[in-house]
Amino acid sequence: MSGTQTLPTAVDALKDKALEHKRGENAEYTISVAQHNISEINSELENLEEAVRDLLYYKTVLEEAFNGSVPTMLSSTIQTVENAVDATQDELLENVQVSDMSNEDVSLDEDETELKVELTPEVETHLSQIRSAKQQVENVSETIQSKLESKRDTWSTRVSAAEELQKILGSQNSDFARTLNHMHQLLTRDLMDSSGNASRFVSEWGNATDNWEEHQSLQSFDDFKAKHDLSDSTIEDVKTLSKSQQLTLADVSMDTLEEMKRVDELESAVELSL
Structure with a gap:
């Protein structure tokens, strides 16, 4: 019965199959870890990108629309952002993977429990750098926004x-x-x-x-007064009209009436009641 395996040979064959199966499970776990880590990095990078985009908007508007000055910390913040995202593809691939499991790490006789997919230490460090950069960006952005609100x-x-x-x-x-x-x-x-x-x-x-x-x-009452050489009393009467208050001839002096009549805009705009 040449086709019949001896008992030790059969046991070894079963063990090889078990080890092969175990290695497959370990490979799936490694892939799951890598996918989880990559997802976390991408999510944080998207948040950082959005914060930088907002910062650049406010910076451009403050400088170019209102001739304002940005905080001095902006340069160091940009450098922090560049450092946080300056990782090569090879480095990222290495950081998102768990260490290879050796045959000795594989247990064949213990009950299996589902392995929890976690972040690698390297990715934890990378994520911390990204979040720190994002916080700095938001701090600078808030300072610029405060300046814009004042403008x-x-x-x-x-x-x-x-x-x-x-x-x-x-x-x-x-x-x-x-x-x-x-x-x-x-x-x-x-x-x-x-x-x-x-x-x-x-x-x-x-x-x-x-x-x-x-x-x-036309920018303000002061500018209007200066251009038409009006008195303070005339301007006060004009402001009374702006509040929809009634103004009668008895309330207006002859000098005020004369000033109003020589200004075309006021002559057509002002109505006095008897």
Whole structure:
């Protein structure tokens, strides 16, 4: 019976098959670990990329639209980001894999429990670097946002003053009125929206401020007063009108009436009751 294996030979054959099966399981586990580690790295890198994208938006708008200065820590933050993502493909592949299991590591006679897929120590370190870089980016971004909010508040006050004057004058300058509406939209809706296009915002804001400069006398009551050489009392009466308060002839001096009549915008905008 030449085809019949001896008992020791049969046992060895079974052991070889068991070892082969075990190595297959170990290979599957190694692949699972690698996939899990790669997924974690990709997720953190995506978060970092988003934070950097927001930072670059705010930086561009602050510098190019408002001539602001960015924090000095920006350079070191960018370097930290570069260090966190500066890993070669070979290094990443090595870091996401567990050490090979030898035959001695394989147990054939113990009950098996499902192995938990965990991060390798190297990947833990890499993830910590990425998260630290992201935190630095967010800190710088918040500082820049604070500066932008200050710019927005200043410009919003100026635009509101111009809108108030336009209200008195009946928005006689339609071009400037459109500019004010556009500036209000840019300040309240677009400025802090980092999902937008920074270059487009810079361009639109530049066009709006160019038009703003062309209408200096319409920017505020002080500018309007200076251009038309008006008295404080006349300006106060104009402000009364802006609050929709009734103004009668008894409340207005002859000097004020004469000043209003020589300014075309006021003559057509002001209505006095007897």
